[in-house]
Amino acid sequence: MDMDSITPALLLASLMVAATPILLAGIGELVVERAGVLNLGVEGMMITGAIFGFAVTIESGSPMLGFAAAAAGGAGLALLFAALTQLALANQVASGLALTLFGLGLSSLLGQDYVGLKPVQPPAFKIPLLSDIPFIGRVFFSHDLMVYFGLGLVAAVWFMLKYTRAGLILRAVGENHHAAHALGYKVVRIRILAILFGGACAGLGGAYISLIRVPQWTEGMTSGAGWIALALVVFASWKPGRVLLGAWLFGGVTVLQLNLQAAGLAIPVEYLSMSPYLITILVLVIMSADKSRAPASLGRIFHASG
Amino acid sequence: MLKLEKRPQPSRVFAYLTPVLAVIATMFAGGLLFAALGKNPVEAIRTIFWDPLFGDFAAYYRPQLLVKGGPLILIAIGLSLGFRAGIWNIGAEGQYIVGALCGAAVALAFYPLEAWYIFPLMVLAGALGGLVWGMIPALLKVKFGTNEILVSLMLVYVAENLLAAMALGRMKNPEGRGFPGSRNLKEYPSAFNDEVFVGTGMHWGVLTAFLAVIFAYVLLSRHMLGFSIRLSGEAPRAARFSGVNPARIVLFCLGISGLMAGLAGMFEVSGPSGQISIDFNVGYGFTAIIVAFLGRLHPVGILLAGLLMALTYIGGEIAQGNLGLPSAAIQLFQGMLLFFLLAVDMLTNYRISLVKREAT
Numbered sequence: 001m002d003m004d005s006i007t008p009a010l011l012l013a014s015l016m017v018a019a020t021p022i023l024l025a026g027i028g029e030l031v032v033e034r035a036g037v038l039n040l041g042v043e044g045m046m047i048t049g050a051i052f053g054f055a056v057t058i059e060s061g062s063p064m065l066g067f068a069a070a071a072a073g074g075a076g077l078a079l080l081f082a083a084l085t086q087l088a089l090a091n092q093v094a095s096g097l098a099l100t101l102f103g104l105g106l107s108s109l110l111g112q113d114y115v116g117l118k119p120v121q122p123p124a125f126k127i128p129l130l131s132d133i134p135f136i137g138r139v140f141f142s143h144d145l146m147v148y149f150g151l152g153l154v155a156a157v158w159f160m161l162k163y164t165r166a167g168l169i170l171r172a173v174g175e176n177h178h179a180a181h182a183l184g185y186k187v188v189r190i191r192i193l194a195i196l197f198g199g200a201c202a203g204l205g206g207a208y209i210s211l212i213r214v215p216q217w218t219e220g221m222t223s224g225a226g227w228i229a230l231a232l233v234v235f236a237s238w239k240p241g242r243v244l245l246g247a248w249l250f251g252g253v254t255v256l257q258l259n260l261q262a263a264g265l266a267i268p269v270e271y272l273s274m275s276p277y278l279i280t281i282l283v284l285v286i287m288s289a290d291k292s293r294a295p296a297s298l299g300r301i302f303h304a305s306g
Numbered sequence: 307m308l309k310l311e312k313r314p315q316p317s318r319v320f321a322y323l324t325p326v327l328a329v330i331a332t333m334f335a336g337g338l339l340f341a342a343l344g345k346n347p348v349e350a351i352r353t354i355f356w357d358p359l360f361g362d363f364a365a366y367y368r369p370q371l372l373v374k375g376g377p378l379i380l381i382a383i384g385l386s387l388g389f390r391a392g393i394w395n396i397g398a399e400g401q402y403i404v405g406a407l408c409g410a411a412v413a414l415a416f417y418p419l420e421a422w423y424i425f426p427l428m429v430l431a432g433a434l435g436g437l438v439w440g441m442i443p444a445l446l447k448v449k450f451g452t453n454e455i456l457v458s459l460m461l462v463y464v465a466e467n468l469l470a471a472m473a474l475g476r477m478k479n480p481e482g483r484g485f486p487g488s489r490n491l492k493e494y495p496s497a498f499n500d501e502v503f504v505g506t507g508m509h510w511g512v513l514t515a516f517l518a519v520i521f522a523y524v525l526l527s528r529h530m531l532g533f534s535i536r537l538s539g540e541a542p543r544a545a546r547f548s549g550v551n552p553a554r555i556v557l558f559c560l561g562i563s564g565l566m567a568g569l570a571g572m573f574e575v576s577g578p579s580g581q582i583s584i585d586f587n588v589g590y591g592f593t594a595i596i597v598a599f600l601g602r603l604h605p606v607g608i609l610l611a612g613l614l615m616a617l618t619y620i621g622g623e624i625a626q627g628n629l630g631l632p633s634a635a636i637q638l639f640q641g642m643l644l645f646f647l648l649a650v651d652m653l654t655n656y657r658i659s660l661v662k663r664e665a666t
Binding site: 040080083084088089090091093094095097098101102103104105106108109112219223224227230231234268270271273274277278280281284285288289303 | 310312394396446450451452453455456457459460461462463464467468470471474475592595596599632634635636637638639640641642644645648649651652655656
C-alpha cells in the first residue's frame, strides 16, 4: 500500500469538493425543515437536478446555464411535493418517497441519450493573492465558483434565520403553525416558498455531482447523497453552521475512503464504499440523543380549520 | 371559491374509490408521457395493461404475474404493518438483499449434497437475515431514538455493497471461468425453489405471500397486537394511555417487515433469479412501498395492488420489446401512480365544498 500518494493539501481540497453537493442539498433541506416540513424527496430532486444540469450544459455549452436549469428542475419537482403536501394535505413521508421514486424514473428517462458524454468544465476560480498562500491557498481558495457559492449560501441562511424578520417568521411557522396562522402569517404560502428553495438547492447539489465532481451522467449517480443530506440536517441539530461542519465530516470520510481505494489498501473496495453510510448511521445514533432541537411542527399537516 | 372541509369520519366510498381513480389518472398521464416519447398512447397502455393478460402470448405472461407479484406482495404486507403504526421502514430493498445472501449462503455451503432439509434451512436463513437487517434500525430507534427512515435506507447501500463483495468474492462460482456471480441454484435440485403447481408460476415464495396476506388480515382484524398497531398509528397518545408499549410495536413492525422482505429475497435467489449477482436486486423493495399505499395498507388491497404492479412490470417489458418504450418510462409510470394516489387520497379525509367569499 502506498500512503505517500495521499498528500494532505490535495486531500483537504478534494474534501471541500466532495462536501459541496451534500452541503447545498443539506442547507436547502434545513430551511424546509425549519419551516416545519419534512421533505424526504431530496434524493429525487438531486438526481433531477443532476440530469437537468448535465443535459443543459451539454446542449448549451455553458455550465452556468446548466446550474440554473438544475435549480429550476429541483424546484419544479419540489413544486409537486408542495402541491401534494400543502394543498392536497397528503402525508409528508409518503409524498417525499413518491418524489424520490418519481425523480429516479424521470432522470433515467431523460438521461438515456447523455450516457458517456463529457460536459464542459467550468473554470477553476482562483482567488487572487489568497490562492498563492501555500497549503491554505490550495485547500480553500482554488476551487470552482459553486464551492464558494455553497459557503456563501450557508452564511446567508444562517444570517437570515438568526437576524432577519423573514427568518423569525419562517421559524414561527415551523415551531407552531397554528400560532403563526393566528398572527396572520400565511403558513401555506411560506412553506411552499421554503419547499421551492429546498428543491432548488437540492437541484444545484445534484448538478454539482454530475457536472464537476464526477463529471458524467450515469443512472442513479447520486447514490444516496440526498439521504445523507437529510441525515446531515439531523446531525446539525437544525443549525446552519453545523451543516457545514457535518458536510466536511462526510466529505472527509468519502475522500479518505476513495484515497484508500486508490492506494490499494488490502480491504475489498466494496467494504470501503460502505463506510460513508455506516458513518452516517453512527453519527445519527450519537446525535439523536438530543431531540429537543427539532422544529416542533416538523412533519405535521396544517389545515386552517384546525 | 373551493374550500377543504375535514370529514368527521373518513369516507368509506372514497376509501375504495381512490385507488381506482389514481390508476385511471395515471393511465391518462402515462398516455401523455408515451405520446411525448412519440409512441401511440392507446397502443402503449393496451400493451401494458391488456396484452399480458389477454394478448396473443398471454399463456406465457400470465404465470409471470405471480412470479413478479409474489415478492412485491410479500414485502408490501410487511411494510404495511409498520406504515399503519407510523413506523417507516423504507429499507426493504436491503433486507431483501441480505435475506437472499443468507439463503444462498446456506445452499452454497451444502453444495453438492442433496438432502430434503436444505431448502427449509435456506428459508430459515433468509428469514433470519432479513429479520436481523430489519432489527438494526428497530433497536437503534428503541435504544437511542434514531430515525428509522434514514437508518433503514442507509442499510440498503450497505447491503448493496455487501452483495457486490459477495458476488465478486466469497460466493463467486469457482467453476464460473472468472465471471462474477454465484453458482446457479436452478441447477442444484435440493436448493431450487421450484413451482408448486407446474406452469402456474406459483413457487413457494408466492405461496408464502398468500399466507402472509391471510396472516396480516387476521392479525389486524382479530388480534390484540394488530389493534395496538392500528391504534399507535391513528392515535399515538391514546395508545400510550391504554398501555401499548411503543418499543414493542417498533420492534415487531420493523422485525416482521424485515423478515418478510428477507424471505422474498431468499425465494427470488433460489427461484426466478437463480444466483447471487451484482445486479440481483431490481428495486422490488422500493416498488413494494407503492404497492402498500396502492393497496391502502389493507392486506386484500395489497394483494390486488401487487398483481396490478406486476402487470405494469410485465407489460412494461413487452412495451420495451414491441414499441421500444424505454424501461425508465415504466419506472416513471409507477412513480406517477403513487403521486396520483396521494393526491386523490385527500378526498377520503376531506370534502371539497364551494363557498361564496363573504364581502369584507
